[in-house]
Amino acid sequence: MPIGLEEVFETAEMILFENYDIRAVTLGVNLKDLVHPDPHRLAQAANQRLSKLGSRLAAEAQAVSESLGVPIVNKRLSITPAAWLIEPCPDKEAPLILAQALDEAAQKAGIDFVGGFGAWVQKGATKADRRLMESLPQALGSTQRLCGFLNLATTRAGMNLDAIARLGELLLEMSSAAPRGIACAKFVAFANAPEDNPFMAGAFHGPGEADAALNVGISGPGVVRGVVERHPDCDLTMLSEIIRRTVFKITRAGELVGRELASRLGVEFGVVDISLAPTTAIGDSVGRILQAMGLEQVGAPGTTAALALLIDAVKKGGSMASGRVGGLSGTFIPVSEDLGMIEAVECGALGLEKLEAMTAVCSVGLDMFAVPGDTPSHALAAIIADELAIGMVNHKTTGVRVVPVPGLTAGDSVDFGGLLGRAPVMKVNPFSGERFIRRGGCLPAPLSALRN
Amino acid sequence: MPAERVFVVVLGADQKGIIARTSTLLYEKGANIEDVQQKIMDGTFVMTLLADVSDCNCDTAGLRDSLEDLGAQMGLTVMVQAESVIKAMQRV
Numbered sequence: 001m002p003i004g005l006e007e008v009f010e011t012a013e014m015i016l017f018e019n020y021d022i023r024a025v026t027l028g029v030n031l032k033d034l035v036h037p038d039p040h041r042l043a044q045a046a047n048q049r050l051s052k053l054g055s056r057l058a059a060e061a062q063a064v065s066e067s068l069g070v071p072i073v074n075k076r077l078s079i080t081p082a083a084w085l086i087e088p089c090p091d092k093e094a095p096l097i098l099a100q101a102l103d104e105a106a107q108k109a110g111i112d113f114v115g116g117f118g119a120w121v122q123k124g125a126t127k128a129d130r131r132l133m134e135s136l137p138q139a140l141g142s143t144q145r146l147c148g149f150l151n152l153a154t155t156r157a158g159m160n161l162d163a164i165a166r167l168g169e170l171l172l173e174m175s176s177a178a179p180r181g182i183a184c185a186k187f188v189a190f191a192n193a194p195e196d197n198p199f200m201a202g203a204f205h206g207p208g209e210a211d212a213a214l215n216v217g218i219s220g221p222g223v224v225r226g227v228v229e230r231h232p233d234c235d236l237t238m239l240s241e242i243i244r245r246t247v248f249k250i251t252r253a254g255e256l257v258g259r260e261l262a263s264r265l266g267v268e269f270g271v272v273d274i275s276l277a278p279t280t281a282i283g284d285s286v287g288r289i290l291q292a293m294g295l296e297q298v299g300a301p302g303t304t305a306a307l308a309l310l311i312d313a314v315k316k317g318g319s320m321a322s323g324r325v326g327g328l329s330g331t332f333i334p335v336s337e338d339l340g341m342i343e344a345v346e347c348g349a350l351g352l353e354k355l356e357a358m359t360a361v362c363s364v365g366l367d368m369f370a371v372p373g374d375t376p377s378h379a380l381a382a383i384i385a386d387e388l389a390i391g392m393v394n395h396k397t398t399g400v401r402v403v404p405v406p407g408l409t410a411g412d413s414v415d416f417g418g419l420l421g422r423a424p425v426m427k428v429n430p431f432s433g434e435r436f437i438r439r440g441g442c443l444p445a446p447l448s449a450l451r452n
Numbered sequence: 453m454p455a456e457r458v459f460v461v462v463l464g465a466d467q468k469g470i471i472a473r474t475s476t477l478l479y480e481k482g483a484n485i486e487d488v489q490q491k492i493m494d495g496t497f498v499m500t501l502l503a504d505v506s507d508c509n510c511d512t513a514g515l516r517d518s519l520e521d522l523g524a525q526m527g528l529t530v531m532v533q534a535e536s537v538i539k540a541m542q543r544v
Binding site: 001002003004005007008009010011012015016066067068069070249250252253255256 | 537538
């Protein structure tokens with residue numbers, strides 16, 4: 001059946017008026033073969049490999065975008081978790097030497113972010129893991145394009161409270177290591193971190209991956225908002241159907257772009273991450289989708305249910321469209337990067353507690369929210385523990401990207417600039433969980449892990 | 453992969469010469485128009501042209517630039533997209 005004018009127009013409309021684009025093409029790169037006791041040799045080899053692959057990625061992504069007529073916004077690299085690379089380097093400076101080299105490679109190649117400066121410490125930390133953790137404030141504070149992560153909990157292993165308590169302290173150091181706490185925006189704490197996630201700050205190239213794999217993150221909040229707004233009165237069963245159809249279409253385009261780019265680069269095609277990833281562009285907002293569904297503001301009663309419907313429809317539509325759906329594949333609800341979310345916090349409709357409840361049905365967690373600069377480290381640790389417990393118990397990924405902003409208090413606002421957006425500083429519950437956090441130890445894995 | 457066939461989408465206020473100028477430009481670039489559809493949607497002129505560009509004397513990016521320039525002269529929005537993208541989205 002020939003393609004009709006309305007069908008062509010629908011696709012054009014998504015790109016022209018609804019901000020549809022390929023949000024990120026992220027090339028995961030294995031660096032395990034470069035480990036060396038001399039951190040300078042490791043750093044130099046990593047820099048060379050990433051500069052070369054990054055330049056090719058940037059050039060080919062541009063060419064694919066021009067050839068297919070689909071915008072590709074961000075070109076990124078993710079690497080083998082850096083803590084594994086510095087295992088043989090006893091030098092305390094090793095992680096910093098590597099961090100500088102990674103940042104420089106990204107800059108040289110015209111890549112906006114390189115992810116993977118992180119470690120897996122859900123059950124315990126090796127000496128190298130600890131060296132990397134301790135380097136985070138300086139490494140992320142002194143670089144522009146480097147992103148870090150820690151995996152602090154899994155459903156199979158439980159949650160490492162000792163590491164989380166220390167992370168609370170490190171986050172405060174990180175927040176004062178660069179203006180406006182911006183280094184914290186480049187770091188995410190995970191439960192059940194996915195190994196093929198194309199989105200920053202949490203992207204890394206996991207141990208089950210090939211030498212290189214291209215992962216694609218699509219972005220369609222504007223498209224989904226448009227279609228929900230065009231159906232203001234249908235019931236929720238029908239609305240789910242409409243969202244599924246729409247996400248199917250945008251995922252198919254994402255897969256096509258990913259496969260084409262992977263083939264040009266001569267690497268494996270990894271996954272399409274079907275997450276709805278908002279930007280601060282007007283209309284490109286998950287908050288606005290929830291409002292179009294019938295909520296006065298995000299945070300109103302009904303928000304968690306509306307989000308559950310949205311995510312379910314996104315996953316079903318996306319899974320039908322591509323056999324390679326992976327990564328986070330949920331809905332991002334970053335406060336600072338979504339105008340609907342910003343507005344909801346500013347008008348008092350949305351607080352931290354409701355945001356946490358929303359993440360119970362949303363894979364991505366508490367994302368890009370600012371808290372007062374004087375928030376105690378144990379409170380930061382406890383917020384992270386709460387959020388990761390949701391992921392650990394419910395067999396899902398959750399993450400926390402929290403920015404304590406020095407000198408600011410609840411009600412203030414901080415502008416991070418660019419894609420990171422503007423965050424209203426949110427109030428933190430003043431009652432303390434310090435004694436709980438100071439106990440340390442591990443939260444045991446939920447019983448559902450013992451299924452063999 | 454230079455796309456074999458592309459859809460050219462033209463949107464904007466109806467006026468004389470849209471089809472003539474667009475198709476002339478495509479001819480000059482060596483494209484072969486295989487299908488044209490056009491209608492007024494909500495008061496806006498919408499046209500899609502399906503063109504085989506395998507014998508074009510420029511790449512898709514060059515063709516897009518020329519068509520966008522023409523669109524700018526006429527106050528129209530012009531988009532060029534590979535047929536493969538539309539097919540992936542609209543056909544299972």
